[in-house]
Amino acid sequence: MRIVVLFGSEMGTAEKVAEAVAEELNEHQITVFDMSEFDITELDPEIFHIIVCSTYGEGDLPTGAEPFFEALEAHRPDLTALRFAVFGLGDSVYDNTFNRGGEIAAAKLTALGGVQLGDHARHDASTEIKPAAMGREWSRTLPLESITLAPA
Numbered sequence: 001m002r003i004v005v006l007f008g009s010e011m012g013t014a015e016k017v018a019e020a021v022a023e024e025l026n027e028h029q030i031t032v033f034d035m036s037e038f039d040i041t042e043l044d045p046e047i048f049h050i051i052v053c054s055t056y057g058e059g060d061l062p063t064g065a066e067p068f069f070e071a072l073e074a075h076r077p078d079l080t081a082l083r084f085a086v087f088g089l090g091d092s093v094y095d096n097t098f099n100r101g102g103e104i105a106a107a108k109l110t111a112l113g114g115v116q117l118g119d120h121a122r123h124d125a126s127t128e129i130k131p132a133a134m135g136r137e138w139s140r141t142l143p144l145e146s147i148t149l150a151p152a
């Protein structure tokens, strides 16, 4: 299966998770991109997308991920054939906005027709759980064998 991992990160944690996920799933044809360098026209329904996204500000997307989601809002591509999974990062000290970044990402893709698969992961920086290790474990739970990707 072809997989693209897109990360949105401010301090690099989400990037490390994205790389760990790519390493764990290396039996697939998998590539990692920073969302800040990924054009929405490259979203391809024949590729499974994994979004790894942290949370900043007051429950906002990381700055680097904003242009990607702004472009989605502006152009509103039909993503009905797009299948994706989300690994969010946050910190439960921000109790009202915990993990909102990944949730915003999921909501914006779903609003355009995208279908979220697997568990929505929410890493909590206030725990001892290592983000990359959690990402590896989570990636193994994704229902990749049962996903059929189709051209739009």
Ligand SMILES: Cc1cc2nc3c(=O)[nH]c(=O)nc-3n(C[C@H](O)[C@H](O)[C@H](O)COP(=O)(O)O)c2cc1C
Pocket: 008, 009, 010, 011, 012, 013, 014, 015, 054, 055, 056, 057, 058, 059, 060, 062, 089, 090, 091, 092, 094, 097, 098, 099, 100, 125
């Ligand atoms: C200034 C600042 C604001 C943050 N705001 C939130 C927030 O609103 N909600 C949340 O769950 N986490 C918040 N976080 C925690 C980060 O999302 C968390 O530490 C994450 O692991 C960072 O990932 P990154 O290194 O990829 O950017 C904030 C962190 C900082 C430094």
